[in-house]
Amino acid sequence: MISEQTFKIIRDGTITTPKGFKACGLHCGIKRSKRYDIGSIVCEVPAEAAAVYTLNKIQAAPLGITKNSLQKEGKLQAIVVNSGNANACTGKQGEIDALHMRAETAKVLELPEYYVAVSSTGVIGECLPMDKILDGIRRLPSNMSNEGGRDFGQSILTTDLTEKSVCVEVEINGKPVYISGAAKGSGMIHPNMATMLGFITTDANIQSTQLQSLLNEVTDLSFNMITVDGDTSTNDTVMVMASGLAYNDSLHQNHPDWFVFKAAFQYVSEVLAKEIARDGEGATKLVEVEVVGAETDEDARKAVKTIIGSSLVKSAIFGADANWGRIIAAVGRAGIPINPDTIDIRLGEITMMEQSTPVPFDELQAEFYLKKAAEIHIHVNLNIGNSRAKGWGCDLTYEYVRINASYRT
Structure with missing residues (x-):
């Protein structure tokens, strides 16, 4: 650190x-x-x-x-x-x-x-x-x-x-x-x-x-x-x-x-x-993803990159939709060793999943966090090792499409 x-x-x-x-x-x-x-x-x-x-x-x-x-x-x-x-x-x-x-x-x-x-x-x-x-x-x-x-x-x-x-x-x-x-x-x-x-x-x-x-x-x-x-x-x-x-x-x-x-x-x-x-084209949010509990640092980095690069995750953040299903789906396709029964997910301070089981949370509180926070933090614990990684991206907005639809012209 x-x-x-x-x-x-x-x-x-x-x-x-x-x-x-x-x-x-x-x-x-x-x-x-x-x-x-x-x-x-x-x-x-x-x-x-x-x-x-x-x-x-x-x-x-x-x-x-x-x-x-x-x-x-x-x-x-x-x-x-x-x-x-x-x-x-x-x-x-x-x-x-x-x-x-x-x-x-x-x-x-x-x-x-x-x-x-x-x-x-x-x-x-x-x-x-x-x-x-x-x-x-x-x-x-x-x-x-x-x-x-x-x-x-x-x-x-x-x-x-x-x-x-x-x-x-x-x-x-x-x-x-x-x-x-x-x-x-x-x-x-x-x-x-x-x-x-x-x-x-x-x-x-x-x-x-x-x-x-x-x-x-x-x-x-x-x-x-x-x-x-x-x-x-x-x-x-x-x-x-x-x-x-x-x-x-x-x-x-x-x-x-x-x-x-x-x-x-x-x-x-x-x-x-x-x-x-933070200055991503059309972005309104900086998104930080941290993955801990991986078997290796490289595994943790792959998981981070998959989550932060997911168009579905990025779109959900822009829409203030606390859709943790998109996060765990990204983890599952990251191509790394995981135990499907041991994953924890947190959005900011809001726990959404423990040991791969949904946890009841306040949807309005999550929506408020996604709308008002300048930086969004996603924390994933794989609970199978001691390695960790952190990465950064942004939300995916209508403005991104507008900018890139006419970038050259």
Whole structure:
């Protein structure tokens, strides 16, 4: 479990709060509106870096370019991101354009190309308007600042209604270390990541191999435990840059403060993941599902994902219908070991089932909870083991259909 007592939440922190980072966001014309659509994060030194990507076998061109950059030294010094166009399923031209974005960013920032990562999000199947993007890239240096974190957060949004960011301070070797994150994501969200981009910066001193291992582990507990609509996208990426400018002793699993740093890093990832789920397209509720008493952690995660991904469960929550039958049915089709006679289900503090037997409950109280609570909590105990997992999603509304019925047009 994450203990917030091990770190301090910095309410006004941004992606540029850790030492060594600047950022910016601006409008270059990809989006018809004047909303920001290109942004960048830059570190004053080559930063140790790590990344995870979508498991969709159809992957957008920028992912291959970013993987190529990281393979060189495991370091990055700049990330350039555009929104409004995913540069996915665009053939050879898409790869050429992503390489051009990397080359131009490296040129204007005077960096080696392999220190630059590229990311895109938006509509699939349309080539990038490169004249507009290159113009935007050339304007990045003059807009870069320590105060540019919020602008960067705005520049990566598509159908998102809100910017998603978080920042914490943790003490390592008696030194203050900051971890900050910014993310986007609202639809096409499903475990194994989704149309989501996540960017994390820290001034911790940690090698890229340790950072990659940590990111892999934490992603399975955060970004891979959210769903909005069951669709896994082509562009999902989470990147981490560590400047090392806090000058702590290098972090590793035997470092005395490793678990403190890990808890803070997981908190940042979990907050970003939850904010993506909360901002699901058309959503009115954040839904948290916790499954305990499973035989293995993987079984618990599968059960959580099945419940939170069920269109019937999500629709019932939107309709304020305390239909626990949909929950237990989802458990039954999760493909994990269960005992059909030992399952407990609770909605908030309202017990609905004990040992797979219905428990009388106040329907009006349950309806009031589903209508009025901003966050809905579903708790399932399988009662056959000691493993647990938690995940997040949202309700399924009429507005989701409206948004996605005309997303491209």
